[in-house]
Amino acid sequence: MKKISIAIDGPAAAGKSTVAKIVAEKLSYIYIDTGAMYRALTYKAIQNHVNLENEQELLAVLQKTSIELMPGEEGQIIILDGENVTNDIRSAQVTNSVSAVAKHRAIRAEMVARQQEFGAEGGVVMDGRDIGTHVLPNAEVKVFLLASVDERAARRHAENQSKGFPTDLEQLKKEIATRDKLDSEREVAPLRKAEDAEEIDTTSMSIGEVADRILALAAERN
Numbered sequence: 001m002k003k004i005s006i007a008i009d010g011p012a013a014a015g016k017s018t019v020a021k022i023v024a025e026k027l028s029y030i031y032i033d034t035g036a037m038y039r040a041l042t043y044k045a046i047q048n049h050v051n052l053e054n055e056q057e058l059l060a061v062l063q064k065t066s067i068e069l070m071p072g073e074e075g076q077i078i079i080l081d082g083e084n085v086t087n088d089i090r091s092a093q094v095t096n097s098v099s100a101v102a103k104h105r106a107i108r109a110e111m112v113a114r115q116q117e118f119g120a121e122g123g124v125v126m127d128g129r130d131i132g133t134h135v136l137p138n139a140e141v142k143v144f145l146l147a148s149v150d151e152r153a154a155r156r157h158a159e160n161q162s163k164g165f166p167t168d169l170e171q172l173k174k175e176i177a178t179r180d181k182l183d184s185e186r187e188v189a190p191l192r193k194a195e196d197a198e199e200i201d202t203t204s205m206s207i208g209e210v211a212d213r214i215l216a217l218a219a220e221r222n
């Protein structure tokens with residue numbers, strides 16, 4: 001069977017990575033979490049006290065940075081310059097700073113080039129904010145996942161609780177809404193549904209139902 005490309009975009013905590021992993025596993029495709037790449041750069045920049053508003057300084061860091069995405073037992077493992085930073089890049093500090101890094105044109109150009117290289121052979125499920133619009137504009141399947149802010153915050157809250165770090169639900173709602181606003185309003189490749197993407201409102205759908213819908217689209221377009 002032909003190996004196609006599947007682009008999954010949407011706002012924060014909409015369920016992109018959860019369903020992307022399931023779909024990739026079912027199809028034996030590779031999964032690329034592009035948000036993790038922006039997070040890895042943000043983590044490194046913070047560690048090295050780089051001014052996140054300084055595009056050229058960030059670009060110089062990125063050009064000397066290796067970011068590898070590898071499949072692991074519990075999802076994708078992120079290797080930054082040879083070091084496993086899978087958990088570090090999910091900190092509140094990185095989460096609340098990453099949109100500032102991702103807004104820069106030069107950073108996006110370099111990240112998109114790396115992502116296109118990862119997806120060059122097809123057989124890929126990639127999730128992010130600009131996959132259907134910029135990274136894989138010719139993807140056979142494009143979906144845009146949505147859910148209300150309340151539902152997304154509640155899901156993330158439950159996830160955090162289950163991992164043993166309780167968070168404040170109202171604070172989470174604010175952070176998710178702020179990140180969506182920054183990502184949607186930036187000048188370069190803002191968070192948008194591609195014209196030819198199917199919008200899926202997951203608010204009242206289970207994870208399995210969302211994955212099945214994407215798998216059905218993949219089967220149709222294969």
Ligand SMILES: Nc1ncnc2c1ncn2[C@@H]1O[C@H](COP(=O)(O)OP(=O)(O)OP(=O)(O)O)[C@@H](O)[C@H]1O
Pocket residue numbers: 010011012013014015016017018019035155156158159202205206207208210
């Ligand atoms: N349809 C769904 N029903 C219930 N819970 C869901 C659903 N989809 C995802 N979740 C849960 O919501 C949480 C957020 O999902 P996930 O991390 O996949 O979102 P994301 O869009 O990749 O987030 P981010 O953009 O922040 O990386 C996870 O705990 C996941 O298990």
Ligand SMILES: Nc1ccn([C@@H]2O[C@H](COP(=O)(O)O)[C@@H](O)[C@H]2O)c(=O)n1
Pocket residue numbers: 012013034035036038039098099100102103127128129130131179183
């Ligand atoms: N294609 C993408 C993917 C992500 N971003 C930025 O990274 C942030 C973190 O993404 P998560 O999916 O891990 O939450 C996100 O808020 C964006 O600022 C992006 O710009 N483009």
